[in-house]
Amino acid sequence: xxxxxxxxxxxxxxxxxxxxxxxxxxxxxxxxxxxxxxxxxxxxxxxxxxxxxxxxxxxxxxxxxxxxxxxxxxxxxxxxxxxxxxxxxxxxxxxxxxxxxxxxxxxxxxxxxxxxxxxxxxxxxxxxxxxxxxxxxxxxxxxxxxxxxxxxxxxxxxxxxxxxxxxxxxxxxxxxxxxxxxxxxxxxxxxxxxxxxxxxxxxxxxxxxxxxxxxxxxxxxxxxxxxxxxxxxxxxxxxxxxxxxxxxxxxxxxxxxxxxxxxxxxxxxxxxxxxxxxxxxxxxxxxxxxxxxxxxxxxxxxxxxxxxxxxxxxxxxxxxxxxxxxxxxxxxxxxxxxxxxxxxxxxxxxxxxxxxxxxxxxxxxxxxxxxxxxxxxxxxxxxxxxxxxxxxxxxxxxxxxxxxxxxxxxxxxxxxxxxxxxxxxxxxxxxxxxxxxxxxxxxxxxxxxxxxxxxxxxxxxxxxxxxxxxxxxxxxxxxxxxxxxxxxxxxxxxxxxxxxxxxxxxxxxxxxxxxxxxxxxxxxxxxxxxxxxxxxxxxxxxxxxxxxxxxxxxxxxxxxxxxxxxxxxxxxxxxxxxxxxxxxxxxxxxxxxxxxxxxxxxxxxxxxxxxxxxxxxxxxxxxxxxxxxxxxxxxxxxxxxxxxxxxxxxxxxxxxxxxxxxxxxxxxxxxxxxxxxxxxxxxxxxxxxxxxxxxxxxxxxxxxxxxxxxxxxxxxxxxxxxxxxxxxxxxxxxxxxx
DNA sequence: CACCCTCGAGTTCA
DNA sequence: CTCGAGGGTG
Numbered sequence: 001x002x003x004x005x006x007x008x009x010x011x012x013x014x015x016x017x018x019x020x021x022x023x024x025x026x027x028x029x030x031x032x033x034x035x036x037x038x039x040x041x042x043x044x045x046x047x048x049x050x051x052x053x054x055x056x057x058x059x060x061x062x063x064x065x066x067x068x069x070x071x072x073x074x075x076x077x078x079x080x081x082x083x084x085x086x087x088x089x090x091x092x093x094x095x096x097x098x099x100x101x102x103x104x105x106x107x108x109x110x111x112x113x114x115x116x117x118x119x120x121x122x123x124x125x126x127x128x129x130x131x132x133x134x135x136x137x138x139x140x141x142x143x144x145x146x147x148x149x150x151x152x153x154x155x156x157x158x159x160x161x162x163x164x165x166x167x168x169x170x171x172x173x174x175x176x177x178x179x180x181x182x183x184x185x186x187x188x189x190x191x192x193x194x195x196x197x198x199x200x201x202x203x204x205x206x207x208x209x210x211x212x213x214x215x216x217x218x219x220x221x222x223x224x225x226x227x228x229x230x231x232x233x234x235x236x237x238x239x240x241x242x243x244x245x246x247x248x249x250x251x252x253x254x255x256x257x258x259x260x261x262x263x264x265x266x267x268x269x270x271x272x273x274x275x276x277x278x279x280x281x282x283x284x285x286x287x288x289x290x291x292x293x294x295x296x297x298x299x300x301x302x303x304x305x306x307x308x309x310x311x312x313x314x315x316x317x318x319x320x321x322x323x324x325x326x327x328x329x330x331x332x333x334x335x336x337x338x339x340x341x342x343x344x345x346x347x348x349x350x351x352x353x354x355x356x357x358x359x360x361x362x363x364x365x366x367x368x369x370x371x372x373x374x375x376x377x378x379x380x381x382x383x384x385x386x387x388x389x390x391x392x393x394x395x396x397x398x399x400x401x402x403x404x405x406x407x408x409x410x411x412x413x414x415x416x417x418x419x420x421x422x423x424x425x426x427x428x429x430x431x432x433x434x435x436x437x438x439x440x441x442x443x444x445x446x447x448x449x450x451x452x453x454x455x456x457x458x459x460x461x462x463x464x465x466x467x468x469x470x471x472x473x474x475x476x477x478x479x480x481x482x483x484x485x486x487x488x489x490x491x492x493x494x495x496x497x498x499x500x501x502x503x504x505x506x507x508x509x510x511x512x513x514x515x516x517x518x519x520x521x522x523x524x525x526x527x528x529x530x531x532x533x534x535x536x537x538x539x540x541x542x543x544x545x546x547x548x549x550x551x552x553x554x555x556x557x558x559x560x561x562x563x564x565x566x567x568x569x570x571x572x573x574x575x576x577x578x579x580x581x582x583x584x585x586x587x588x589x590x591x592x593x594x595x596x597x598x599x600x601x602x603x604x605x606x607x608x609x610x611x612x613x614x615x616x617x618x619x620x621x622x623x624x625x626x627x628x629x630x631x632x633x634x635x636x637x638x639x640x641x642x643x644x645x646x647x648x649x650x651x652x653x654x655x656x657x658x659x660x661x662x663x664x665x666x667x668x669x670x671x672x673x674x675x676x677x678x679x680x681x682x683x684x685x686x687x688x689x690x691x692x693x694x695x696x697x698x699x700x701x702x703x704x705x706x707x708x709x710x711x712x713x714x715x716x717x718x719x720x721x722x723x724x725x726x727x728x729x730x731x732x733x734x735x736x737x738x
Numbered sequence: 739c740a741c742c743c744t745c746g747a748g749t750t751c752a
Numbered sequence: 753c754t755c756g757a758g759g760g761t762g
Contacts, residue, residue: 374748382749393751401748401755426753427750465756466747574758576746606745608759685743 013058020051079150079221082141084129085182086271089146090347091330091354100312100331103353104305107333110342110350116334118281119311120268120299122354124325125188126216128152129271135166135177135291142220152220158257159187161265163292172290174276182271183293187216190323193262198416198436200255211362212325219259227253264324267293280334298322301334312355319357328356361420363433364388364395369406369413369444373452375481375571377468381406381444383417383429390421398427402465403446412441452477473513473623479506482571483514489667490577491569492558496551504530514569515627518555518634525552563640566590570627573614581674582606589639590628594619648677649724656684658701659694661714672721684709690728692717 024047094100108114127143140156141149156162166177189197189212197215209215231249234242270284278284282301289295298315302308312329319326333339333351342350365386372380380399387396398419400406411417411432418430449456450469453476457467469475480502487497497517505511508528510520522544525531531548535541567580567590575583586604587593593601593615601612618624632638655673657666657680664672669692670680684691684703691704691711704711712720716731 372748376747378747380748395750397750399749399754405755421750422753425750428753574746578745606759610758681744683744687743 013054017051017054017058020047020054023047024051079142079152081144081148082129082139082151083148084141084144084146084271085131085180087147088127088129088143088149088184088271089344089349091352092348093328094353094355100308100353100355103331104308107342107351108305111333111338114333114335114338116280116282116301116303117305117308118285118299118301118332118334119308120296120330120332121315121322121324121326122328122330122356123186123188123266124212124327125186126213126220128185128187128220128265130156130162130183130185130267131272132166132177132181132183134179135181137162137164142217154225155220155222155260158224158260159263159265160261161263161294162187163294166291166293169290169292174287174290176275177291178273178275180272180274181291182273183267183288184269184271185265185267185294187220187263187265188212188324189215189219189262190264191325192323194325195433195435197259197262199438200259203438216263219256219263222256222259224253224256224260227256265294266296268296268299268330279336281332281336281339282334316357326357328354330354361418361430362388362390363416364419366411366413366415366417366429366432369400369411371447371451373450373469373475373477373481375478375485376573377470377472377475377478378466379447379450379457379468381446383411385417385419385429388419390419390427395419395421395427398429400429403444403467404465406444406446412437412443414438414441450475450477476506479513483511483517485571486514486517486569492561492565494551494554494558496547496554501530501551504528513623513627515623515630518559518631518636520552520555522549522552559635560637563588563590563638566631566636566638567593570618570624572618574611575615579606579611584640588641591638594625594628648675650676650678650720653678653689653725654681654687655679655690655692655720656681656688656700656704657692657694657717661692661694661717664717669717676721690716690720690725692720693733 092103094103129139129141129143129149131138137153137156139151140153140159140162141151143149157164166181168174168177191212194209194212194215197219198209201209209218227249231246231253234246234249267285267288270278270288276287278287282299285295285299300311302311308331311331315322315326315329331353333342339349339351344350366383367386368384369381370384372382374380380401381403383398383400385396385398387394389395400409400411409429409431411429415432416436417432420428420430422428446467447457450471453469453471453474455469455471455475457469459465459467469478472478480499483502483505484497484499486492487494487502505517505520505528508530510524510528511517525544525548526542531545531551532542533545535543562584564577564580564584567575567584568577582604583593583601587596596615598609598612598616601607601615602609628638650673655678657669657673660666661669673680681688684700684707686707686709688704688707688709691700691709693701693704693711693713694717701711703709710729710732712728712731713733716728716733719731720728
């Protein structure tokens with residue numbers, strides 16, 4: 001039983017097809033009408049390929065308006081599709097050393113004798129396919145989907161680095177030029193040319209290219225033919241008036257051609273070849289070089305896995321000493337017989353891998369610096385950037401902390417900026433690429449009034465770097481953020497109460513502030529479309545959505561949360577989980593804390609004059625006290641039994657937990673420590689007694705090792721909770737020192 | 739009064 | 753993760 005021809009088409013497939021068609025058509029329109037792609041090329045290719053596959057399976061889908069029927073559609077008008085003689089595979093990636101080792105293992109298992117490896121740099125450029133017939137360039141095409149690419153032969157004429165005619169070098173081992181030769185390589189801009197190009201782009205008022213790959217693709221895609229036609233046309237009917245137009249067109253053509261001339265080309269593979277036989281990949285390179293094709297001087301044959309590691313390590317150190325940008329190293333099994341033995345998967349050869357260097361710094365355009373108002377009124381500038389892929393995800397925003405920080409980083413709005421992921425997670429703007437400044441950039445000016453409520457901003461205290469919106473009572477941003485904070489994991493932990501629902505509750509007028517939260521009823525929520533859904537069969541009237549019901553249930557459960565969570569939820573300045581826990585433990589009720597003298601409060605460990613005063617001031621505000629009263633009236637528990645904890649197993653110990661531990665969440669692991677009288681600190685210092693490192697532990701582990709703080713794994717953590725520090729230390733994983 | 743250690747706050751993307 | 757800033761110690 002097959003789905004072919006007359007089988008029913010699953011609804012999913014039809015939906016997906018519609019989705020793909022709209023993505024593709026949209027991308028084509030954007031590209032041809034505005035010359036500005038909405039999606040990345042590989043995304044387009046992926047969508048197109050998926051469409052073809054889908055239509056192959058369900059031919060009924062291929063209606064007359066499918067983009068697949070106009071192969072490349074309008075794209076074909078630009079650059080005709082070219083089928084590669086031999087399919088161009090993509091390469092599997094290794095992002096970590098472990099993945100590299102796994103590949104080395106697989107290779108040695110899959111082949112009896114692997115022999116040499118060929119290591120080469122992975123150039124950040126555009127993969128192309130060149131076909132030479134009788135030594136003459138017949139076609140140059142982009143990689144496309146690996147089977148079919150776009151014909152850019154016309155432009156190839158202007159790329160000096162791509163040989164148009166091959167000839168045999170004197171003294172070469174080959175006797176003659178092969179009658180048919182298909183080579184693969186990378187077209188790229190050297191870093192210096194790339195920077196110049198971006199300066200040019202900016203001068204023309206166009207966006208700079210984010211990376212050399214985009215620049216190479218953009219340059220290769222230029223309609224040189226059309227520009228030439230336009231120029232010829234203008235010249236033929238050039239009156240006095242048309243003269244400036246001719247000049248302009250000529251200048252543009254020169255620029256476009258000049259760009260192509262700056263492209264470099266490095267070959268790194270053979271597709272089809274007639275009239276020559278080779279046994280090794282490296283031998284192939286020698287042959288190509290002998291024919292006058294540009295091969296990399298940096299490719300190196302190494303005898304074993306150790307050689308591979310050394311090559312990778314070397315260029316990891318000297319990444320930026322090369323004239324082009326490198327995103328990694330390609331490792332290939334050199335022996336073609338072994339390559340054949342290992343074979344290919346459906347998408348990539350098993351005999352090669354692309355090792356990608358890990359910590360990435362990319363460039364992108366700083367479009368704007370906007371400001372955000374947080375729950376405490378703090379005004380934080382953040383960078384709004386052209387979305388760019390860095391270290392595994394697409395980033396478009398990054399915090400800039402405060403106005404001083406913007407000045408310190410020296411970035412201007414409109415700058416090209418360096419961006420990285422700090423700790424591989426949090427995007428961080430490093431600074432501007434000053435070389436490509438045009439003078440059109442403008443400095444960021446910190447607003448003086450709140451963008452949300454218009455209140456004049458001011459620092460809380462003289463000398464503070466942060467400036468704040470003092471309108472805590474009615475600034476919409478602060479209200480929303482505070483409300484969402486009540487629901488957050490560190491506070492009352494109400495699932496379903498986040499930014500979105502907080503905004504909805506306020507917009508619909510269901511709450512005036514966080515005080516009304518615990519009085520919410522089903523009837524209330526029904527008045528707000530955000531929390532409702534259409535009635536299904538058999539129901540009458542608008543219904544509460546499942547999410548809304550769940551949120552109400554969570555709000556109900558939250559009424560009996562421990563006192564410290566209530567304290568955190570109130571957003572009292574400087575009172576976070578740690579201070580709240582000591583306060584709750586010391587006083588046992590919110591009333592006692594509200595009534596305490598500042599002198600008394602500041603005796604509490606971790607609470608000093610500033611925090612004590614902040615607490616007193618908070619409770620002195622009428623509407624703050626009203627919040628507490630409303631919560632109390634609606635059943636929120638404001639006291640807790642002071643559990644007399646006997647001497648704990650971990651009394652006086654400071655433990656830092658990093659990474660993920662099997663069987664624990666971050667919170668439950670810290671709770672396990674504090675329950676036993678220990679202190680679960682957030683950062684490692686000399687005072688740390690023990691670091692518990694779980695899966696994928698990060699910089700804290702490094703810090704511990706450098707400070708000589710003992711480190712244990714999950715086993716050690718179990719021992720710690722069971723029988724204390726000495727038992728845990730028996731499980732040290734950092735190489736115990738005496 | 740330095741300094742170091744912590745905490746709080748804001749924050750990104752899938 | 754990073755910055756700012758409070759708390760505590762020498």
